[in-house]
Amino acid sequence: MTHRNNHHISLDIIQKEHEHLSVAIQGMLYFVRSIKNGNDTQDLKIFRTMLYYITEYPERIHHPKEDQILFAKIKERTHQLDNELDALSEQHSNGELLVHRLHDALLRYEFGGAEAFQQFHTLVEQYAHFYYAHMRTEEECILPVAKLVLNDADWKVVDASFIKNQEMMDETGERYNYDQMFAQICSFTPLLNEGTDRKK
Numbered sequence: 514m515t516h517r518n519n520h521h522i523s524l525d526i527i528q529k530e531h532e533h534l535s536v537a538i539q540g541m542l543y544f545v546r547s548i549k550n551g552n553d554t555q556d557l558k559i560f561r562t563m564l565y566y567i568t569e570y571p572e573r574i575h576h577p578k579e580d581q582i583l584f585a586k587i588k589e590r591t592h593q594l595d596n597e598l599d600a601l602s603e604q605h606s607n608g609e610l611l612v613h614r615l616h617d618a619l620l621r622y623e624f625g626g627a628e629a630f631q632q633f634h635t636l637v638e639q640y641a642h643f644y645y646a647h648m649r650t651e652e653e654c655i656l657p658v659a660k661l662v663l664n665d666a667d668w669k670v671v672d673a674s675f676i677k678n679q680e681m682m683d684e685t686g687e688r689y690n691y692d693q694m695f696a697q698i699c700s701f702t703p704l705l706n707e708g709t710d711r712k713k
């Protein structure tokens with residue numbers, strides 16, 4: 514069996530992007546749970562920042578690279594994960610719709626008050642569950658197989674694609690904007706050092 518280098522920059526980038534997405538989702542959960550516990554003075558702008566971050570970063574940058582490059586390469590090498598990869602790609606497509614629903618629910622809460630809160634809260638909990646499960650499948654089911662089946666030439670393509678993303682964002686200053694948004698989310702979310710709900 515050929516020895517393969519198991520360290521790939523694309524996997525580091527994916528892992529880091531998942532961690533950031535988890536923090537944004539954890540912030541959303543903290544936001545709605547604290548309202549449920551009686552704190553109705555939360556600044557809705559912070560929730561909008563979380564939604565915007567998720568729309569602009571994972572939805573627009575992270576997921577397309579997974580679909581177009583990583584998942585495509587895995588499918589070239591094996592069909593054992595076709596069903597799982599198709600399901601994940603469908604979830605990528607649905608993600609945008611779910612974010613729209615969260616925007617709507619937030620607006621209804623903003624203008625409808627307490628009566629609209631339950632729906633908003635339920636959608637956030639569902640969204641968190643959906644995304645944690647999605648990332649867990651990628652990390653526990655897809656990436657380990659990718660490490661086994663992709664060859665060095667495949668990894669060069671995958672790594673280059675994810676690195677290019679980072680470089681493009683640096684050139685345009687886009688990454689700075691994301692970092693600023695992420696810093697705001699982190700400063701709002703107090704449970705960062707106590708683990709996330711991801712494994713629940």
Ligand SMILES: [Fe+2]
Pocket residue numbers: 576579601605647651
């Ligand atoms: Fe994904």
Ligand SMILES: [Fe+2]
Pocket residue numbers: 527531575579648651
């Ligand atoms: Fe992902």
